[in-house]
Amino acid sequence: MSAPVPLTHITRARNGRPAKRRAQFTVNGEPVDVLFAPHKTLLEVLREDLNLTGTKHGCELGECGACAVLVDGEPVLACLVLGLDAEGRDVTTVEGMADGPALHPIQEAFAQYGAAQCGYCTPSFMLTAQVLLEKNPSPSRDEIREALSSSICRCTGYVKIYEAVELAAARMRGEEADILEEAIYGR
Amino acid sequence: MNAFEWVNATTVDEAIGQLGAASLLKAGGVDVLDRLKEGLDAPPRLVNIRTVKGLDRIEGDAATGLRIGPLVTLAALDVHPVVRKSFVALADAAGHAATPQIRNMATAGGNLLQRPRCWYFRSRDFHCLKKGGDTCFSQHGENQYHAIFGNEICAIVHPSALGTALVALGGSVELASSRGKRIVLAEQFFLPPAAALERENGLAEDELLTAIVVPPLGASARSAYTKVGEKESFDWPIAEVAAVVERSGANVSRASIVLGAAAPVPHRATAAEKLLAGKPLTRETARAAARAAIEGATPLSENRYKVTLFENVVRRTLLDAGGVR
Missing domain, CATH: 3.10.20.30 (Beta-grasp domain)
Structure with a gap:
């Protein structure tokens, strides 16, 4: 019963x-x-x-x-x-994500790369990337693409998003890393 | 979405006690929330079974077979060491469904019991055969993703990737009710439109799916699963195949070949299985088996391409399961 x-x-x-x-x-x-x-x-x-x-x-x-x-x-x-x-x-x-006034390295990298345009999808990409980098500090481009595959971005074409995640990953590993010159808009 | 009342079931008995016409059960909620939002279901009461204790475990190993709780997520199945190593078709079917986010939420039981994705069925504007109407709109409508086998009454494809793998692996489901428990072979659990037009399986109204049971594979058996979608990630399959190849010496002693996204139920390619038995698995025999697998297909106006696609996916999956490169 x-x-x-x-x-x-x-x-x-x-x-x-x-x-x-x-x-x-x-x-x-x-x-x-x-x-x-x-x-x-x-x-x-x-x-x-x-x-x-x-x-x-x-x-x-x-x-x-x-x-x-x-x-x-x-x-x-x-x-x-x-x-x-x-x-x-x-x-x-x-x-x-941010620690008081200090942005999370992923937020910092997204801002630097212009990985947010309209910004609507950005929170989802950043949170998902955060979990990826906690589990896998050195993901390949394909691993990033797979982890972020749930979110759709209609502005950026994704390349800047992937580059921003790679930059944040490098910084979170303690490496000296900066935005790629050729990625800066207008140069 | 309609307003409903909410019940947390914490035991199997509580969940069974809540079954009835006024209740809809929710585990991961992925398909249920879609249906509520699409207006396909409007239950007075939602019964949350995600809170039922003890249904989220994977037990067993390669030698004993598996007992998988219905609340195990697809993400957990994908990475479970025993499933990954010894039941590859199941791990790959789970790991290629939807997206990582959805796999974190979606449960094994929900994947088996989800309703079809046919756009006529999902649209409240079409009162199709499956919803008690008198027309299957896909027969002469937009049918590029529909069934190429068994499609004469209703041309849905069964939406469960786990179901495809489970039938290939000879698995079963355990169904519990106040009358007791019964074990039903997955192959008999899924029902074609001729047997049950308005549902897709034999789960009775007073039953709860309490386990997925996978028998051990023979020591010389290997399984594989291939999914092809229009995109590489985050897409429903347009063709998927799960296969098991068991050898005795150099020859195949038993092959199990099941096509998903092909028919209203996971579709066993019996002729292809017979053709392989007693022969070595080579590129030639795999090609012949793949050709046999698509014999008798009855494609609709816009899905003829799936016949060719399935021929290739069957061949590739067999070679993969047999370790033939």
Whole structure:
């Protein structure tokens, strides 16, 4: 026989609408305690309830990658995760990359290379690159391409993005590295 | 997306207790959220089974075979040392699906049970045969990605890459309900449109998929999987093949060849398997088997190219599984 689910687990509908639910998790290292409707995605909760608008709405179907965030350290698509699924987990958004006023080396390299044009996809690329470089400090160009393959950029043609990740990787390995002369726009 | 109430199931029994017409189960949520957003499903209650304990493990080894929990992610399957080393077709099928981000979320069970990607089925503007309508729009419509076998009623291709590999490996699924448990061979679990038009498998309404079981391969058996998409990453396959080649001495004692993205269910190329049995695996026999694999294909107006593609992918996958360079 199946055990009944304890009543406390069930959201009771009121006035025809399911009641809001409370979720506790961490965002960028800080504990949050949020009340929201069960059908809200993590993306909506981050943007609308926590005012973290760095994570972007894109296709809403997992095809463009613009909404990537880290959940328990792994990149996932916040448009396909329900907010309630974040319960008890660690969420990192692009707002968590910089250390106070100091940009993350990946952010620094993206800025230097002009790897962001309209910037809409940039948070997803940077967060995904961060996880890649934590696991693999010296990725090949192909490994970078594979790791970043979830995100679509319609401005840059990707080359500057890959070069920025390579520059950041070199700096994070402690090497003296700078932007390639020929990559600087206008020279 | 409709408003729904939410239940966290923490045990298999709790999840089974929540099954019913008013509930939709969600594990990784990738396909479920797509369907909710596309308006294909609008359940009053969403049952979260990602919180069920103990269903996210991979157990076993090359000698015993595998027992894979339905909540194991595709990313975890891809890199698991035993799966990677001894069940290559399964690891490669998991590792080539979608993108790294999606593989971090998507579960093995969800991959097997996801609904088809046919654009007529996915569009709420088309009340197709599969949704209780009276027309399969792909028969005379945009059918370049549709089935080339078994497509006379409904021309979807089965969307599960793991399903293709699992059938080739002779795997099964374990289904649990309040009536008990049953094990169903993957090959019999997936159902063609003639047997079940509005669903793609034999999962009963009161059942939960609780494990994926893969038998041990023979000591001389090797598996392989090849996916071809229009792009190298982040694309659905237009052709995929999983194969197992088992040898006795110099000859093939048993070949298992399964085509995915070819038919409404993973499609076993029986004639090709028979042709290889008792012969050595060479470039010539692989070519002959590949030709046999596409015999009887019934391509639609825009997918004839898939017939040629499959012939090549079958040949390459066999050579890969057999270690013939």
